[in-house]
Each structure stands twice: as C-alpha cells, then as structure tokens.
Amino acid sequence: MTTTSLGGVRVLELGGGANYVVPYATKLLVDLGADVIFVEEPDGHALRRGRADSLIEPDVAASIFDFLNSGKRSLSLNLDPSTIGILEGLIQRADIVIDGLGVGKLEGLGIDVQALKNAPSRTAIVRVSDWGDSGPYRDLPATGLTLQAAAGWITNRQEPNLHPVQVGGEMHEWVAGSYVAAAAMTARTHALKSGERTSVDFSVFECIHSTIPYSRLMLDSNRELGVGAVASQNTPFGVRPCEDGWVGINILTGQQWQDACLVTGLVEFMDRQQELVRGEGEVEKFEALLLDWLSTRTVDEVVELGQAMRIPVVPVATGATMPALPQWQERPFFTRADGPSGAYLRPGAPWRLSRTPTSDGKPAPTVGQNTDDIINESRKDEVPA
Amino acid sequence: MSSPLPFEGLRVIDLGSFWAAPYLTSYLGAYGADVIKVESTQRPDGFRFTATDPALGDAWYERSLMWQATNLNKRSLTLDLGADEGKRLLSELCAEADVFVENYAARVVEQFGFDYESLRKINPSMVVMRLPGFGLTGPWRDFVGWGNAFEQLAGLAWVTGYPDGQPKTPGGYIDPTVGMHAAVALMAALEHRDRTREGQLVEVAQIEVGASMSAPQVIAESISGVAPGRIGNRAGAYAPQGVYRCADETTSLVAVSVRHDEEWKALLTVMGHPEALADAAYNTFPGRASHHDELDEAIQSWFSEQSCDDVLDALQAAGIPAAKVLTADGFNEDPQLVSRSFYQEVEHPLSGPRLFPRYPMQFSFEAPMGPHRAPAPLLGQHNNQVLGDELGLTEAELRELRDANVVGTVPAGLAT
Numbered sequence: 001m002t003t004t005s006l007g008g009v010r011v012l013e014l015g016g017g018a019n020y021v022v023p024y025a026t027k028l029l030v031d032l033g034a035d036v037i038f039v040e041e042p043d044g045h046a047l048r049r050g051r052a053d054s055l056i057e058p059d060v061a062a063s064i065f066d067f068l069n070s071g072k073r074s075l076s077l078n079l080d081p082s083t084i085g086i087l088e089g090l091i092q093r094a095d096i097v098i099d100g101l102g103v104g105k106l107e108g109l110g111i112d113v114q115a116l117k118n119a120p121s122r123t124a125i126v127r128v129s130d131w132g133d134s135g136p137y138r139d140l141p142a143t144g145l146t147l148q149a150a151a152g153w154i155t156n157r158q159e160p161n162l163h164p165v166q167v168g169g170e171m172h173e174w175v176a177g178s179y180v181a182a183a184a185m186t187a188r189t190h191a192l193k194s195g196e197r198t199s200v201d202f203s204v205f206e207c208i209h210s211t212i213p214y215s216r217l218m219l220d221s222n223r224e225l226g227v228g229a230v231a232s233q234n235t236p237f238g239v240r241p242c243e244d245g246w247v248g249i250n251i252l253t254g255q256q257w258q259d260a261c262l263v264t265g266l267v268e269f270m271d272r273q274q275e276l277v278r279g280e281g282e283v284e285k286f287e288a289l290l291l292d293w294l295s296t297r298t299v300d301e302v303v304e305l306g307q308a309m310r311i312p313v314v315p316v317a318t319g320a321t322m323p324a325l326p327q328w329q330e331r332p333f334f335t336r337a338d339g340p341s342g343a344y345l346r347p348g349a350p351w352r353l354s355r356t357p358t359s360d361g362k363p364a365p366t367v368g369q370n371t372d373d374i375i376n377e378s379r380k381d382e383v384p385a
Numbered sequence: 386m387s388s389p390l391p392f393e394g395l396r397v398i399d400l401g402s403f404w405a406a407p408y409l410t411s412y413l414g415a416y417g418a419d420v421i422k423v424e425s426t427q428r429p430d431g432f433r434f435t436a437t438d439p440a441l442g443d444a445w446y447e448r449s450l451m452w453q454a455t456n457l458n459k460r461s462l463t464l465d466l467g468a469d470e471g472k473r474l475l476s477e478l479c480a481e482a483d484v485f486v487e488n489y490a491a492r493v494v495e496q497f498g499f500d501y502e503s504l505r506k507i508n509p510s511m512v513v514m515r516l517p518g519f520g521l522t523g524p525w526r527d528f529v530g531w532g533n534a535f536e537q538l539a540g541l542a543w544v545t546g547y548p549d550g551q552p553k554t555p556g557g558y559i560d561p562t563v564g565m566h567a568a569v570a571l572m573a574a575l576e577h578r579d580r581t582r583e584g585q586l587v588e589v590a591q592i593e594v595g596a597s598m599s600a601p602q603v604i605a606e607s608i609s610g611v612a613p614g615r616i617g618n619r620a621g622a623y624a625p626q627g628v629y630r631c632a633d634e635t636t637s638l639v640a641v642s643v644r645h646d647e648e649w650k651a652l653l654t655v656m657g658h659p660e661a662l663a664d665a666a667y668n669t670f671p672g673r674a675s676h677h678d679e680l681d682e683a684i685q686s687w688f689s690e691q692s693c694d695d696v697l698d699a700l701q702a703a704g705i706p707a708a709k710v711l712t713a714d715g716f717n718e719d720p721q722l723v724s725r726s727f728y729q730e731v732e733h734p735l736s737g738p739r740l741f742p743r744y745p746m747q748f749s750f751e752a753p754m755g756p757h758r759a760p761a762p763l764l765g766q767h768n769n770q771v772l773g774d775e776l777g778l779t780e781a782e783l784r785e786l787r788d789a790n791v792v793g794t795v796p797a798g799l800a801t
Binding site for chain 1: 525528566568574586623705722746
C-alpha cells in the first residue's frame, strides 16, 4: 500500500454552498491522503446541481463535482436541532474541521462552538466566510463579482480604454481554496504542537485582496519618486493574435524588451519601452506593426523564437488546447476519469511528492453513501476503553 | 506563557526569488520558522530591483516595498554559489535544515550542484521544495516565465475579458497562490518527516497549479466539446450583473448582481421604477438575460446621475449584492480591511514604518499586532550571525570570505 502524508488525518467539511472554495480546499487534503467526510443535506450538496451563478450543463456540473470530491466520503444529515449530537460528535472526532456554512450558522443550529473550543481536543477549525467574522461588511450578501470588486480584482487589465472587467473562471475561488487548505494545515500544526484547539477566521474577500496589495506599495514608491500615480497604463506586447491563435509575450526586464523588439522587427522601439508602457508616443504604430508581424506566424513559431531568446513567450491556452501542449504530452498531468456522466478529462494534483505520492482518485460518493459507516465509526469511538 | 507558534523550531533555507517561493517562506517566518534567505552579491533576488530607483536614496536595492513585503520575517545571508567555499557553506547549512526552498528555472540550482539527489545525501530528512515554472521534466522545463505567462498557459487568461475582445491576463495572482499550494504540500511532507524522519522532494510546477484551477474548462471541453470562453462581468444565471460608473468626479464604479426576481424588484424600487425597465418581460430571469444589453444601458444611465456612496448605501440596504470597485488608492482606508487590521505596520531601518498586508486568516493564537515579526532584512545583514555565531567561522575566516566576495552586503556592480 502506498504511504500518503496525511493518511489517518480526519477532516470534516461542512457547507460551502455552490462554489469551489471549500470543496477545493478539502480536495487538496484528499490528494495528500486525508480522510475527508463532507456533510450534505438529504437532497445533496448544492454543487451537485451546478452553480447558482452559472447555467452550466448538468453533465459538466456532475463531472466537476466528481473531480472536487473524488476520494471523499459523504454523510447525509438534516442540519437541524435534532442532529446536533451527531454533528458535535463529528466535530469532536475530527482533526480538521472546515466550516463553510457561513457566519453564525453553526451557532444558529444550536452548536455551542465556544464550548467545543474549550474541549480538550486538538482539533483545528477553519471558519470560512465571504467577508470574515467581523467588520462592517460581515453580513452583506456577496457574489463572485461583488467580492472581486470589493477586493480590487476588477480593473482595466492594463488596456487603457477597457471597461473594468472581472477575472473569469472563478479563479478567486480556487485561490481561496488553497489558502483555506494552508490555514487548516497551519492550524493543525499549531494544535499538534500546543495541544490546544486552534480556530481560524478566514475571509474570502481578504484572500482575494491578499494577491494584489503590492499595487498600493508600488503606487507609494512611485509617488515618492514623483513619477505619477500609476506605473503602467498599457501593455505594449502582452496577449496578441497570431495566424492560428493567441500568444502571450510577457516582458519583465529591459533586456527582454530589447530582444522582443529585435525578434519582431520593431527595432525603432528598442529604447522606447517606458514611453509605450505609459501609453505615450507612437502606441498605435507599434501595435499595428506588431499585429502585422504576428499575422503571418503561428503560435508555435512565435513561442519557439521568443523562448530561444529567453523571452517569456507562451501560448494562450484553452480548456481544449492545454492537454495537447508538448509539455503535458511528455509529462503526464491530465488524466481520464469515469464520472457519473461518463468519462471526462481532469487535471492531476498540483504537486508531485517523491515519497508520499498523491492518492489514487476514487469516484465521488453518492449522496449519503458512507452515512452508516461514519455513524458506526462514531459509536465505536464513544465506547470507553 | 504564550502559545508556541506553529513553525517554531523549523529551519528553512530559502533560495527563492521574486514572488512565489519568497511568499511561502515569508508566511513560514511569520508563524515561527527561522528562514535564512540566501542570495549572493553577484546575483541578488531580482525582486529587489522592482519598483525602486536610485533616486529613493542610498542602498536603493533595499527599498523596494514589493521586495520588502515578500521578505518579512527572514534573515539574510549572501553566498556566492559559484565559489567552492560558498557551495560548502550552503551544504553545511542544509545539513542542519528542515526545509530547502527554491523557484528558479529547473536547471539553475542543479548547475550549482544542489539537485535533489545531492541534497538528499547531505540531509535525507530535509524536505526539498522546488517550484519551477514549467516543471523539472519535459521539453519546456527550461522555458522562462513568470506569473502572467503561467496564467496564460494555464487557461486563466482565456476566460478573462469580454466575449468580443482579447483574452486578458488576470495579473500574476498565481504567484502567491503557488506559494500557498506549496505550503499545503510542505506541511503534509513535514508530518511524514516527523513520523518517519524521511525527507522528500516536493515539486510544485507553477503551470500545474494554474491548470488545477482551470479544471472546469478542461472538464467541460472533454464532455461537451466546447471550452468555456469569456463572459465579461456577467454570470450565466444572474441578470443583470455588471459594473457601472457613477457620477463622482473621480472614477467610481459599483458592481451589482441581481440573483433572482425578488432582487430585481428591489433594484427597481431603489432606482425609482424607471420607464426603460418597466417591460413585464424583465420580471423573470429569461427576459432579463435575453435583454441584458438593454438593461445595462438603462442601469448605466441611472447610475451616471448618482453618487457612488449613495447608490451603494441604497443597494446594500435593499439586500442587493453590491460593492464599490476598490482601487490601490483606497486599500489602506477600506472600512472592512481597516476594521479587521488587514494591514500591519512594520518599521524598516531605511524605509521607516510601512503598512504591509497580513494573511486572510486570523488564527486563535495570533499576536494582536498581527503576524509579521520582523522587517525584511538588509542584504547580508545576518552573515556574521549565521556563519560566525552559528557555523563557528572565525573573524579571520569571515574576512577572507568578504575579501574573496563570497559574502558581502552590496550587489556586485554597485559597490564603491
């Protein structure tokens, strides 16, 4: 049997709603071998039916659910005052609890969280909410768009005339899922070291904001230098169309700028990077010449030319083209899985551990598939030694 | 007695540069680890030179606030890994370390002789974290890239932007996210190490973190043959949803989502039931979704005459999800961030007191002033402490290292 890093670690997942934050956090722990039990109402986890904010096809929704919940166990439970005892028992038995029910929900059910906090247990409890468990926004309703707006993710994405736009693909939820998993493991590490129950107040809004506060620090530096409030208004290379698709030309250093100008025949702009980044000078001429050069070349040709010059040039990939890229053809990552709607392709784990590899993916459980086993395990634990 | 920090007693050797790996190690340092950041005067962390300029003052390579934000809670050591003595000293540090972290392109640390097999021979209990952009294997292992490129390659740019416009790059948010994915794997590997004394190699390829977050795109295409595309500011099952400009003189935008018919009615009440939105077809989702452009136009027209704060208050009072679009100017004053002390003041010896972000989680053991324990170190600030006090080098030996430029405190080329 393969050894996993978190074999024997018991994780309890509560709530989370129809988004990916909490299921992705616990998926990461399953990948490392944890035994994750998620509690769902008898009519099934909200995500089984898709997302409240999306018209995603049922087959696709079921497969995304399968991807996120492979290897977990399902306990079906009506969350009401009559089941408090079971829920409290599950919390007491868990090494990690990830509570995505929302601010005040456990208390509303009659669970005395404070009393549980004081129990002699080493449980790590992460309480996940949109805004955090305090502050003036605490009880505001939120959607992906409003959370991104409040946190600073909605921008013109360095295209001066673009109406500010959100980040797609629910990226913020995947980002938050990884932070939740890190918070859970940190709290667990503390609980093991100190012998104390450790709790975490996790804010998805703050998590989104955590990825961008540098723009303020850059602004402060620019003001001190007297170069104006905004560092860059324009992306002179960036994402552009080629003959057969889109390419990303990502300039970071002055050397890369000069090399990119050389490769694309834009020699006259070699010493005009800052001017163009500020959106000044012959921006339109630069753009027209660049598009003209790219229009007769394929994505593969431009990537090869750029990378040969050590310029960060990559294809702008899609859900269709990613699995076919040479890197992932030679370095297996995407795998085929059997889901409730048939076979589908999914990404592998986001890490490779040499001694404790990722757990093999089992299908996601049906609603309540493991209820009896889990209840019996709880009863056994209650029998005095 | 206060509770111990979770990573107290953990020794981390940090060869990270720029953002992803240094973000991970700064986090470990905040929560108790002893992080030794290893640079060289020949090749300092390139992030030191981002958003800074000689005009900021002496030692300007210490003054990048972005670099500082990513390197709080660490000690700094310089070692020229091109010199035999530099390699020997790093090996000596690794022999006593718990964790080794790096995020260069795959070939870089290997060229200096610090591939995993060599590190394992030095210290089989050490967890070696490698965070290459494209992976340690494969035809693209030596490709160059950074956050924006990884987001483009991993399908995240494809779904960002407007349906009729260019794919837009999210903006490098993948960097700290890679750091946190790595934190999860590292803590699991340390649990294994604590049980077995067995270290291991943990590879976190940055494009694979990105691809993991693009799962729905890959899954949808494999089932339906259609890869999801760009939807601007909309959401399939909410209508209307958008970002609207208010009348304020400075640019002010408000994001609004209408999730169901009741919220639509509430929005109409807030807006005073404008004639342009009176069509009964709009009372249900299908009618609103199929006329979204017209709704946007009417809503924008009304917003154009409202002050941002007033409209936000009214929408929130009506229970409609709405938020002002936050811009960099407002980060330090945002009511929610201020209320929860998201920014922590840390005093740097050259830059003075500055506000740095903490993490989006508040632990029950956390100190009231926030998690950060120390400002970013100056280049080579702890050379004598680490090499002299801890590895036992004499003053004469340290002088020799300085004279041979194996250690130093000023980047090569800037020394006078």
